[in-house]
Amino acid sequence: MKTYYIMGAKGHSCLTILNETDAGFMTRIYKDEDGWEETIDDFLSRDLFEMCVRTGYLVEAEEKKAEASA
Numbered sequence: 125m126k127t128y129y130i131m132g133a134k135g136h137s138c139l140t141i142l143n144e145t146d147a148g149f150m151t152r153i154y155k156d157e158d159g160w161e162e163t164i165d166d167f168l169s170r171d172l173f174e175m176c177v178r179t180g181y182l183v184e185a186e187e188k189k190a191e192a193s194a
Contacts, residue, residue, distance in 0.1 A: 125140055126140070126141050126184060126185075127140045127141075127184075127185040128140075128177075128182040128184050128185060129182070129183045129185060130153070130181065131181055131182070132181065134157045134158075135155065135156050136155075136156045137153065137155045138154050139151050139152070146170075147169060147170060148167055148169040148171075149170070150165065150167055151166055152165050153165075153166065
């Protein structure tokens, strides 16, 4: 399972890929905004996921960690 930070969201938000299909990904989105927590399981199409990664809206957690330590 890979985890991605959701950039531009208030507070702390991340998306975890639970399962991959040909059409896209089953995901779990975790949001923590000022102490209000929410977890959402939803499907994300492959095209939308790739666009989010390409534009920097989703950043893989390991990449973000490596940037911070550089």
